[in-house]
Amino acid sequence: MEIRTVGTSALLIEVDDPLAWFAALEAERSAGRLDAIDIVPGARTVLLDGVASAAALAATLRGWPPPTSAVVAEEDLDIPVTFDGPDLGGVAALVGLSTEAVVEALTGATFRVAFGGFAPGFAYLSGLPWSVPRLDNPRPRVPAGSVALAAEFAGIYPTASPGGWQLVGRTDTVLFDLDRTPPALLTPGRTVRFVAVA
Template sequence: MVTVMQIRTVGTSALLIEVDDPLAWFAALDAERAAGRLDVTDIVPGARTVLLDGVASVTSLAATLRDRPPPAPTFVADDDLDIPVTFDGPDLGGVAAHVGLSTEAVVEALTSATFRVAFGGFAPGFAYLSGLPWSVPRLDSPRPRVPAGSVALAAEFAGIYPTASPGGWQLVGRTDTVLFDIDRTPPALLTPGRTVRFVAVA
């Protein structure tokens, strides 16, 4: 079964492919690039797409991708990360009411879940974490300022605000973990494919 559903050119040297498992495609294509079998500069997964930038020949690569079989549906990173979280966010009670659980049960579910970085966006260091046990609505009205380190939920994703910024996600906790440091390699702590677990702290 071919899972590349749409291929679009972006400028003169990039391709945007719509796929059913962006993280699996990212892992497979990144491995090919590392092995020297794929001549691209950058590979960026999204919610439903993968962007390949710095493509030597967009016509040739598009033809290759259109007919290739899908990669393995799983992607396992070897750098699991535990993030300490204080679960005292102002929206924790609202999330509990929405999913029909106590706040304690919500915290238990969040700390029992294994999240995976699906893709980055919104701000440097911000990662969309898949693996949320439920779907949670965004706030009706975004906050003008969300503190850095806020652990938040929206739709099927969890995330952590790397810096203070406006935001409409439901805030359930906070962490002191530094998510983006320009002097670190790579600067973003949460990179695509990395698995993340929340650890409750008092």
Template sequence: MEIRTVGTSALMIEVDDPLAWFAALDAERTAGRLDVTDIVPGAHTVLLDGVSSVTSLAATLRSWPPPSEVPAAADDLDIPVAFDGPDLGQVATLVGASEEAVVATLTSVAFRVAFGGFAPGFAYLSGLPWSVPRLDSPRPRVPAGSVALAAEFAGIYPTASPGGWQLVGRTDTVLFDIDRTPPALLTPGRTVRFVAA
């Protein structure tokens, strides 16, 4: 584990399994044994913000054993997807399979929300069995609800925005609603399955 100070009240830890560390740290915070405001997982890091003593917490973290596994999420979420994206054929070519086989694979995977980013409600879903390159040139506008692949992640655009991921389908599921608690539907650790609509 590598620990870096970020500003005056945050620590960034670089770890092998950020989602397991997020779950373990969040459990400690919930139990009142860890005094931090925010715990934010990333692809290879976890940020702890609102730390009262970064020196003390860094020393504590260095003595912790790494978490053994990511605990099972409390609830799975099925997301209906129409697999008619403009890049589905290109993805099939890239992975050496038919479009039908790509859809079958995507609907058989139990994705895990690894972390959020890019836009409110956007979640990076781990579990993709291939690494799919981004587009050479990003689209100026990707419609909200677009189901997309890039690198080792799947994701769903919560709002219309520019984007360079390969679009394989679409969903009407609302991913971010400021009046919902929490506003983001896809939170770290949650299991997500795509269901062909």
């Protein structure tokens, strides 16, 4: 583990399992033993922001054993998906399967929200059965609700935006709503399953 201070009231820790660290730190905060305002997991890091003493917290964290569980207390979420994306056939060719087998693999997988980013409500979902490349030429506009794959992640575009991920389907599920608490539906650690619809 490597720990860096960020400004005067934040720490960035580089760890092997950010989601496990996020779950452990969130549990400590919930129990009143950690004073961070925000805990934000990334692909290889966890940011703790709004801490009273970055130096004191860094010293405490250096004495912690690595956490063993990435369990976060959130109910599983099923997301209905229509698998008719323009890149579905290309993904099937890349992984050496039929389009039907790709859909079966995606609906049979259990995904976990590893971290958020790119846009409000966008979640990087780990658990993809294969790795697929991004598009060579990103699209100038990807419709909201597009279910997409890139590298080892799946994701769903919460709003229309440019994007270079492989589009395999679409959903009507609202991923980001300022009137909801929290606004993002897909929060770190939550498990997600895709359910195929006609």
